[in-house]
Amino acid sequence: MYFVLWEILGHIVLNSKHNSLYLICFHVPNRYLSYFSFSYVGHQWVKNNLGVNIKTGWSVDPFGHGPTVPYLLKKSEITGGTVIQRLHYAWKEWFARTQNGDFLWRQNWDRTGHTDTLVHNMPFSIYSIRGSCGPHPQVCINYDFRKVPGEFTDYSELAVFIDDQNVKQKADVLMDQYGRTASVSPYNVALIPLGDDFRYDHDTEWDQQYTNYMKLFNYINANKDRYHGAEVGFGTPSDFFRALRARSDGQFPTLRGDFFVYSDVFSEGRPAYWSGYYTTRPYWKVLDRELETKLRSTEILYTFAVNDARRKKLQTVRLLERNYEKLTRARQNLALFQHHDAITGTSKSFVMNDYALKLFEGIQNCAAIQSFAVQCLLSKSGDSGAPLSAKIVVPDSDRQTYDQPTYRLALNIDKSRPRNVIVFNPHGRRKTEPIKVLVSEPNVRVVDSDGSVVRHQINPVWNLSETAEQPLAMSKVCFELLFIAVLDPLSLSTFTIQKAPNPEGLALVYCKNCAGHSVFTVKPMRFGDIQLENDHMQVLFDGKTGLLSSIVDKGTGVSQYVNIDFAAYQAAQLHSGAYLFMPDPNLRDTEKKVLDDYPGPSTVIITSGPLSSEITVVYGIVTHKVRLYHGKGVESKGLYVENVVDFKQPPKNRETELFMRLSSGIANGEPAVIYTDSNGFQMQKRVTVKRVGIEGNYYPTTTTAYIEDDHRRLTVLVNHAQGAAGWEPGRIELMLDRRTLYDDSRGMGEGVVDNKPTLTKYWILLETLSDDGGGSKGGDRVSNPSLVANQLSESLLYPAEVFVVEPDTEHHLRPAIAMIDRPVPCDVHLMNFRTNTDPVFQQFPSPSALMVLHRKGYDCRVDKGYRIPECQLRRDRGVFDSGTVFTGLGRLQIARTTVTGMHLMDAVDRLDQVEVAPMELAVFNVTFVD
Numbered sequence: 001m002y003f004v005l006w007e008i009l010g011h012i013v014l015n016s017k018h019n020s021l022y023l024i025c026f027h028v029p030n031r032y033l034s035y036f037s038f039s040y041v042g043h044q045w046v047k048n049n050l051g052v053n054i055k056t057g058w059s060v061d062p063f064g065h066g067p068t069v070p071y072l073l074k075k076s077e078i079t080g081g082t083v084i085q086r087l088h089y090a091w092k093e094w095f096a097r098t099q100n101g102d103f104l105w106r107q108n109w110d111r112t113g114h115t116d117t118l119v120h121n122m123p124f125s126i127y128s129i130r131g132s133c134g135p136h137p138q139v140c141i142n143y144d145f146r147k148v149p150g151e152f153t154d155y156s157e158l159a160v161f162i163d164d165q166n167v168k169q170k171a172d173v174l175m176d177q178y179g180r181t182a183s184v185s186p187y188n189v190a191l192i193p194l195g196d197d198f199r200y201d202h203d204t205e206w207d208q209q210y211t212n213y214m215k216l217f218n219y220i221n222a223n224k225d226r227y228h229g230a231e232v233g234f235g236t237p238s239d240f241f242r243a244l245r246a247r248s249d250g251q252f253p254t255l256r257g258d259f260f261v262y263s264d265v266f267s268e269g270r271p272a273y274w275s276g277y278y279t280t281r282p283y284w285k286v287l288d289r290e291l292e293t294k295l296r297s298t299e300i301l302y303t304f305a306v307n308d309a310r311r312k313k314l315q316t317v318r319l320l321e322r323n324y325e326k327l328t329r330a331r332q333n334l335a336l337f338q339h340h341d342a343i344t345g346t347s348k349s350f351v352m353n354d355y356a357l358k359l360f361e362g363i364q365n366c367a368a369i370q371s372f373a374v375q376c377l378l379s380k381s382g383d384s385g386a387p388l389s390a391k392i393v394v395p396d397s398d399r400q401t402y403d404q405p406t407y408r409l410a411l412n413i414d415k416s417r418p419r420n421v422i423v424f425n426p427h428g429r430r431k432t433e434p435i436k437v438l439v440s441e442p443n444v445r446v447v448d449s450d451g452s453v454v455r456h457q458i459n460p461v462w463n464l465s466e467t468a469e470q471p472l473a474m475s476k477v478c479f480e481l482l483f484i485a486v487l488d489p490l491s492l493s494t495f496t497i498q499k500a501p502n503p504e505g506l507a508l509v510y511c512k513n514c515a516g517h518s519v520f521t522v523k524p525m526r527f528g529d530i531q532l533e534n535d536h537m538q539v540l541f542d543g544k545t546g547l548l549s550s551i552v553d554k555g556t557g558v559s560q561y562v563n564i565d566f567a568a569y570q571a572a573q574l575h576s577g578a579y580l581f582m583p584d585p586n587l588r589d590t591e592k593k594v595l596d597d598y599p600g601p602s603t604v605i606i607t608s609g610p611l612s613s614e615i616t617v618v619y620g621i622v623t624h625k626v627r628l629y630h631g632k633g634v635e636s637k638g639l640y641v642e643n644v645v646d647f648k649q650p651p652k653n654r655e656t657e658l659f660m661r662l663s664s665g666i667a668n669g670e671p672a673v674i675y676t677d678s679n680g681f682q683m684q685k686r687v688t689v690k691r692v693g694i695e696g697n698y699y700p701t702t703t704t705a706y707i708e709d710d711h712r713r714l715t716v717l718v719n720h721a722q723g724a725a726g727w728e729p730g731r732i733e734l735m736l737d738r739r740t741l742y743d744d745s746r747g748m749g750e751g752v753v754d755n756k757p758t759l760t761k762y763w764i765l766l767e768t769l770s771d772d773g774g775g776s777k778g779g780d781r782v783s784n785p786s787l788v789a790n791q792l793s794e795s796l797l798y799p800a801e802v803f804v805v806e807p808d809t810e811h812h813l814r815p816a817i818a819m820i821d822r823p824v825p826c827d828v829h830l831m832n833f834r835t836n837t838d839p840v841f842q843q844f845p846s847p848s849a850l851m852v853l854h855r856k857g858y859d860c861r862v863d864k865g866y867r868i869p870e871c872q873l874r875r876d877r878g879v880f881d882s883g884t885v886f887t888g889l890g891r892l893q894i895a896r897t898t899v900t901g902m903h904l905m906d907a908v909d910r911l912d913q914v915e916v917a918p919m920e921l922a923v924f925n926v927t928f929v930d
Contacts, residue, residue, distance in 0.1 A: 030338050030721070031680040031702050031797075032068055032921075033831055034292050036852065036899060039076055040834070041335040043900035048839055053902055056237040057082025060127045060193070061340050063274040063579065064088075064262035066700075068679040070105040070117040075899040075921055081118040081241035083191070085127055088263045089271075095121050096184040102244055104254045108682065109782045109857065109919045118241060118252065120191060123184045125264060128196040130155065134177025143174060144196075145212040146205045161208075162215040171219050175227050187247040191240040258684055261696055267745050275698035276581035276657075276744075278723035279735040281345030282645075283756040284352060285720045287359045287402065288343055289797070291334050294366035297426045297801050298373070299834040300490070302327060303849045304819050305373035306835065307928045308888040310847065316376045323369045324845045328837070330362035330369075343721070346578040346747075349754045360402035367395045374422060374803055377888075378492055378813040392809045393422060396437060396802040403756055409804055410438040410478050411497060418498040420805035420813075425487035426798050428824035430870040431791075432484050432633040433800045434612070435495070439481045442503040442519045446483045447496045449815035454495065456483040457505040457609035460520050464603065464618055471515040472603055479519075482611055484631065487800065490819040490830075494805075507609035514605070525604060532606075532613045534630045536637060537766075541626070545595065546604045546617035548626060548639070551766050555865065560712065560766055563663040564641075566622055566736075567591045569694070571655040577744025578752050581657065581695045581723070590694070594658065595619055621646055621653060622736075634868050635795070637788050638717075639764040645737045646757040654741050661733040662764070664714050668707040674726025675783050677704040680797075682857070682919065683783050688726060698723040698735065703793050704785055705732055710771060713862060715785065717763040717793045736760065763792045770861045782919075786862035787826065787871065794829060822884045826871040828916060829854045836901060836925075848927040850901045853879060855916040877915040884911045893927040901925055 030038075046052055057073045057080075059065065065084045073082055087095075095101040101123055104116040124131050133140035144155035145162075162170055182190040194213070200206055217232050224230065262274040279285075302320070309317040341347045342355050375393040397408045411419045421437055438461065446454040459482060460474035487493055509522045516522055529549070530541040538552040548564040569583040569591050576582040583590040603618035614627035623644040629635040643660065647653040668674070671688040678684050680703040688697050701724040706715040716724075716732055723735040737758060741751040767786055785793070805813065824830065831852040838846040855877070886892070894908040904925055908914055916922040 030288075030343050031292065032072065033296065033680070034288070034334060034338055034343075035069065035072055035679065036832065037292070037295065037331055038335040038338040039072065040850075040900050041331055043076065043902055044837060047902060048837070048842055054078060055080040056241070058237060059083065060085035060122060062086060063277065063340070063344070064258075064260040064700075066258040066260065066678045067105060067107060067256070067684075068681040070119065071107055071115055071681070072899055072921070074115055074117045075923070077898045077900075077903050080238045081120060081244070083120050083122060083237055084259075085122045086125075086262050086264075087121065087259045088261065089125065089265050090263075091259060092121075092123065092125065096123055099184060099186045100253045100255075101184055102187065102248070102252055104252045106254050106256050107919070108256050108684075113254075116254070118244075119255075120240070120244070122191070122193075123181060125266070127193050129194060130196075132193050133174065134180050136177065139173060139177055143170075145208045146199070147208060148202050148204055162212045167215055167219045171216050171223075171227075174216060175220060175230060178230070178232065187244055189240065189243045189247060191237065258678060260699055263692075263696065271692065271696070272575065272580050272744075273582065273692070273695040273698075274579050274746075275695055275723055276576060276738060276740075277344040277346050277579050278698065278700045278721065279738055280578050280752055281352060281754070282720065282722060282737050282760065283403075283758045284345050284356060284359075285343070285722070286758060286760065287356060287363075288334070288337050289720045291330070291337075291359050291362045291366070293798055294363050294370070295330055295334055296798060296832055297424060298327065298330070298366040298370050299832055300426055300830075301370055301373035301377070301424065302845075303833050303835045304886070304888065305376045306845055307847065307849075309376060311888065311890050311928070311930065314376075316379075319372065320376065321844055323372065324835070325843050326365040327369055327835075328843070330365045333358040333362040341748075344579075345752070348748060348750055352754065356402045360399075367398070370424075370801060371395055371803060374424065374492060375813070377817055377819075378422070378494075380812060380814055390809075392806055392812055393803045394806065396421065396804050405757070405759070408436075408438045410440060411804065413439050413441045413444055413497055413499050415499045417807055418496050419807065420810050421495045421497060422803040422805060423485050423487060423493050423495065424801040424803070425489065425491050425493070426801065426830075427794060428489050428820065428828065428830040429826045429872075430487065430489055430823050431795070432486050432631075432635065432869070433795065434629065434635060435483055435485045435800065435802060437481050437497070437802065437804075439479050439497060440477060441499060442479050442506065443500045444481060445498050445500040445504065446481070447498060448485075449494045454483050454485070455505065455610060456481060457507055457611040458482075458503060458519075459507045459607055459609065460509060460517065462605065462616075464616075464623060471513055472511065472605075473515045474509075474517045474520065476518065482609075484611060484633065485800065488816075488818045489823040492817050492819075494813070494815040505610055507607045510606035510608075512604045525606075530606065530615060532608070532615065532626075532628045534613075534628055534636050535632065537628075539626075539628055539639065541615055544600055546601050546615060547624070551639075553766070553768070556768070561663075561665045562714065562764075562766060564624075564626075565593075565661050565663065566595055566619075566624075567659060567661060568594045569657040569659070571657055571738070571740045573655060573740075574742050575744060576655070576657070576738075577740045577742060577746065578748045579746040580744040581698060581738075583657070583694060584655075594621065594656075621648070621658070632869060634788055634791050637765065637863075637866065638792055641762040641764060643736060643760050643762075644757060645760070647737060647739050647755040650739065650753040650755075651741065653739050655739070657738045657740075658736045659733045660736055661731060662714065662716065664707075664712075664730045664766075666707050666712050666714055666730045667709040668726065668729055670729055672726045672729045672731070673707065674699070674724070674732065675704075675706050675708075676701045676724055680704075681854075681921075683785065685783060686726065694725060694727050697727055698725045701734070703797065704789065705734070706785070706789075707732055708769060711769055713765075713767045713769055713786075715763075715765040715767065715789050717765070717789060717796055719761040719796050722760075734762075761796060763789075763796060765789055765792070767862045770864050782857065784857035784859045787858045787868060788863060788866070790829075790856050790858055791826065791868065791871075817887065819887050820884065821887060822881045823870070823872060824879050825855075825874050826868065827856050827858055827873060827918075828879050829856055831921070833926075848925055850897070851924045851926050852899075852921070853914070853916045853924070854921050855879075855918050857919045877917050878912065879914045879916055880911040882912045886911075889928055891929040893929055895925050897923050897925040899923050
């Protein structure tokens with residue numbers, strides 16, 4: 001979003017009869033919550049500063065296009081239409097041949113057409129003047145009239161200004177190109193962009209382009225007979241779509257699906273697949289997701305805190321209002337990173353560093369706002385009894401700089417000073433959540449806000465960076481405390497950590513090459529395979545590699561082959577880079593078993609306790625951890641996985657594209673079929689196309705990927721955007737990190753060598769499918785994740801926020817608060833509850849907020865015998881039970897609105913009248929009256 005440019009053009013827009021603006025957005029690899037933040041910031045800025053509502057979409061530079069953005073555009077009341085550009089060259093050819101380049105994009109689950117969005121595909125490969133006036137770039141370049149003193153370009157050398165002597169010849173050639181462009185559409189109307197990247201930055205160019213084109217237009221329009229009645233002129237995308245609708249009588253072809261993978265033939269006349277950027281610079285993608293997570297929790301806490309303080313007329317409202325500028329800044333920083341060369345990781349290294357600083361600033365701001373909001377909400381009688389600026393509540397973790405790992409605060413526990421930990425559940429449903437904190441003592445117990453003792457586990461804290469020559473040691477002054485918190489919906493709950501007379505819940509440690517410990521029992525590794533188990537499954541790991549080998553379903557007794565391995569593609573120099581992915585075609589074996597360089601893992605650690613068991617294996621560039629939770633909660637249905645990938649300093653691991661592969665016995669077709677998500681909003685079926693190579697079969701994955709046959713489904717849930725493929729039957733592979741020393745000639749101008757040690761998180765589910773023909777909630781023949789997968793994904797993306805109460809200040813705070821008195825159904829995701837900006841004083845919050853709800857589709861066939869604890873569903877479209885209230889917010893005025901909150905629609909009298917259809921997103925403007 002180019003705010004400076006908008007300021008320059010503001011007076012033009014305000015005085016224009018067309019009153020048209022458009023907003024460019026990226027289709028991948030961001031999640032739909034990030035798009036919501038992006039569009040909200042952009043639309044609100046335009047409305048507040050220019051007084052204009054955006055009506056047209058303009059997405060000419062995303063590298064491929066998915067169905068979720070058109071849906072969200074429709075939900076934003078962008079009804080004029082949207083323009084897309086970068087599609088696979090074969091799609092361009094098909095659209096031209098069939099004249100279907102103007103179409104209605106319909107969502108997979110839609111059976112009525114209510115989600116239809118009018119889309120215009122720009123018929124040529126790029127949006128520059130040279131690439132868009134017609135099919136012949138060598139002709140179009142002559143119609144770029146920019147001649148800026150001191151610049152020497154190919155177009156400035158070729159362009160000849162229009163005069164009376166050459167206008168006829170120039171008009172003839174231009175109309176030939178325009179005619180060819182219009183011929184790919186049955187409506188005989190063409191939209192021709194006039195610009196390029198980094199243009200119109202000099203006053204002279206505005207005059208040069210406008211003056212020369214007006215001479216051409218005047219001549220053409222004055223000689224209609226010569227040009228078969230054609231008429232040309234300047235206009236907006238809205239003008240184009242109006243003409244399109246008038247000529248078509250509103251009848252357009254309908255399309256479902258998406259346009260991935262994008263491929264061009266720019267450099268060598270052969271396909272180049274843009275599937276590398278799905279994974280490029282994973283550290284930044286994780287950082288982006290961290291800010292998204294923090295910002296969502298901050299929005300919810302801030303909305304309740306500031307309006308509770310206003311209603312009670314507390315002095316803290318002034319500090320909360322002052323924090324709104326920090327909140328706005330965090331929003332803008334997240335929105336900025338959704339740029340198509342930011343979230344993709346495809347900017348130069350120094351630019352990516354600047355992006356990271358902005359993301360880090362947003363994370364720090366959110367942490368500070370969260371802590372104060374929690375302090376305000378829990379303060380007794382609204383007054384902490386301490387100075388208003390005193391920090392009573394602080395986050396449990398922090399980091400010094402963006403490129404340093406997050407560290408958790410270690411709580412000093414002694415008999416006279418127990419420590420309080422506050423946990424925020426940012427979800428609208430009751431849930432269990434594993435909570436980890438660091439403590440100074442193994443002799444502790446955990447008590448909840450009702451005074452009940454909570455089961456816990458004590459794990460050792462390791463330094464896995466120690467050299468292999470020395471026995472691996474456990475910390476003697478720091479211990480990891482794990483407990484399972486049962487959390488009410490949208491609640492703050494306090495857990496007290498007290499000193500106990502004896503250690504309880506100590507984990508048992510099996511380790512290779514480990515030092516002994518005075519607290520933990522350390523046993524040597526046993527010979528043979530390794531087994532972890534809980535009530536639902538037995539999990540086997542290969543005794544030599546320490547990697548997953550099979551899973552036994554205890555319910556059926558059936559053993560399923562599920563194997564994890566790590567390998568890498570050798571990148572093709574100059575053909576694989578920040579944007580492009582291409583394994584070296586000159587190698588006999590395109591992939592390398594990277595773990596074969598090691599005789600085995602340098603370290604294997606097994607930790608087993610009453611709440612969880614886990615195995616950690618350390619290889620040269622990968623530290624791999626698999627955890628199995630015990631108990632009955634939803635987290636016990638899957639395997640939790642963490643990978644830390646460290647490529648070290650270049651030139652180590654040069655031209656390496658590292659991936660994790662899951663292999664199974666699932667017969668998912670030949671060619672293989674994999675499902676990947678679209679912006680975390682819906683799933684998309686992908687059928688392997690062998691002739692385009694592995695690079696043409698990698699797809700963007702932001703939350704979920706799975707394969708299935710008639711009886712089983714293997715699901716992987718991810719915590720950040722990355723590429724995924726189902727190249728062979730029974731397999732899912734996920735790209736972890738990429739290092740390419742050379743540029744791929746797509747605009748960045750350098751290789752990718754600034755890799756950082758990156759922690760990535762996953763859930764792996766092996767689920768049973770019933771054969772009773774049960775369909776999917778949200779539409780027939782539409783594939784969806786299971787309810788369990790949806791809930792684990794939400795917990796992975798939006799975990800509970802943990803805070804620490806400073807010593808000797810506990811008496812100022814209440815032990816717990818629930819911000820809603822009844823849960824929402826567990827298929828409904830409270831995507832956000834975001835305070836609106838005051839339209840006049842934009843540095844202040846308004847007394848209203850946008851409540852964003854998503855009723856997720858789920859597959860009814862999956863694990864029908866398992867009932868999720870605390871999971872309530874409804875047969876109707878309702879979200880809130882009768883009588884539901886938001887605690888402390890008083891009387892509400894509720895109205896349905898658009899995704900960006902720009903257009904209020906029908907009013908809703910009470911929360912229990914709020915409805916959301918399956919698969920749909922619904923936004924409500926909530927005004928706090930008193």
